[in-house]
Amino acid sequence: MGGVLTKFLMKHPSILVFLGILSVFTLFVTVGSEAFGVGFISTSLVKTLGKTLCFCLIAIAMDLVWGYCGILSLGHFAFFGLGGYMIGMWLMYERTRLIVENSMANAALPPTPAEIQEAIGTQIFGVVGGAEIPTIWMFAHSLPIQLALVALVPGLLAFVFGWLAFRSRVTGVYLSILTQAMTLALALYLFQNDSGLRGNNGLSGLQNIPGLEAMPQSELSIYFFLLSALALGVGFLIAKLIVENKMGNVIMGIRDNEARVRFLGYHVETYKLFIFVLTAIMAAIAGAIYYPQAGIINPAEIAPIASIYLAVWVAIGGRGRIYGAVIGAALVSMLSSWFTGGQAPNIELGPLRVVWVDWWLVLLGLSFVAVTLYAPKGVGGLFDLLKTERSK
């Protein structure tokens, strides 16, 4: 197996280039961090960078499903959010349990398990007027099970949705609308107080890792940053292994001419389903690493617009080249947080005052239109120009 991988890497040096840049960047941030280095990169910036890497990972998933397989899914943030919820349940439950057990430890009478359960329930669900721990939290005490659920729950949702949609041969814009409906329905359901996931309050305090209370956030943030980078590197490699192989030929064929692939004897629906579920799981893993860095998840995160942004990132970065998706996600999400974070200087134009917090979306919209019209290959297309220049 090792030999095969080495041969694959030799044949596709772009992977090594990508992993090299990623490693150098990771090293740079670690050395610049407050916890492990000279400290010119603040902890909050480390978290932003870590979160950005998670966005890059979900963008790779989007490029696989859209750029290579031609399925314009506008619902992948639903999987991202679900992944976040699954890990968030463990984080919140375990942390609350430790706090509750600590505060009860000094009581005159040792608390019974039922009392502990009730206290945990009140702590977590008091905000939505409950004290019972809902059934869906039955595994919340177990990290391994919740980690498995990070992949299983979004994977199952993607499987059921994809199976129904692809089997009925729903394609194109109709499928996009269905995926929007899916993420909207999920968000609306989670907004309800009795959904069992704290309604619009969502899950919070996720930046505190149970059992690691002693570790300062500056240090934790670097570990999560490194984990994000590792996940992105592995995700990139997996995506490349898929698209630079016969599987890539088949799914690109499906993108360009589905009927022809069918007449070649491939069961198109199975392939679409495979890619859809695989990318849903990639998105979910990205979400599960993202939310402990964000600290809070609520249903607004999986609103339909989030998944549309995802498509915009990939379009701006350039579809069908994997690294393009990474560039697009990093560029646009960093710019977005710069413009909406109030750091961008506002522009006074007489009667018109350009406040970037409001005008950023206009700028994003215009750039999206410009890319679609004038540079359909996106930012990644610039690399093609370089290549042709050199070969001249």
Place this chain on the structure above:
Amino acid sequence: MNEALLEVNNISVSFDGFKAINKLSFSIFEGELRAVIGPNGAGKTTFMDIVTGKTRPDAGEVIWGEKNFSLLNRSESQIAQLGIGRKFQKPTVFEEQSVYDNLLLALENDRQPLSVLFYRRNQSDDAKIEEIAAEIGLADRLERRAGDLSHGQKQWLEIGMLLAQEPRLLLVDEPAAGMTLEERDKTVALLRRAAKTRAVVVVEHDMDFVRKLDCRVTVLHEGSVLAEGSLDHVTENQDVIDVYLGR
């Protein structure tokens, strides 16, 4: 007489009341080359759609192979795996992919996602692809993007893809459309060679092309068989003359 490879019995299909195929019966034997001709709207393409599973007939049966499988209620991909390959009217190759990749996609191999995922390029497949590329005259263009090929080359690539599928029956829809004379002759040679090892059905408008194929001819008209036999035989048939020249 030996068993037919494909037997179509009394099929009918109508679209919004229009009978595209009307009680059509047709059979073809192993290793046979057959031309199907007919004026526009005679049901030639619909006939192919039914055999390959794209369209379901309202009545009748389609029987395949020595085990007498019914092809109705089977999906396009299943029918393709049973050994029926189809070439469309418009050349449909995967333009974004190389000639090699196009042939690799078509090459007879396990079509399950898992075996595709773990597929590894190997010498025997490479050799087969090179052999087919040589046959269709694209041996020196394996790494070219298929979209950059000329119209005629795309048609051959598509025929090459069909050969790579190793089907027992090849359905070819208007292969000569848009070809130069020279390209036509090459296509005729290619199809005649293909028919040595498998059954080939060619749907064509062009009488001249059919004459060069030099094979049995079936004339379709208004969804059923009007005449069958050698080209000279059918062109002397009064019904055929009426249909083609107008009454």
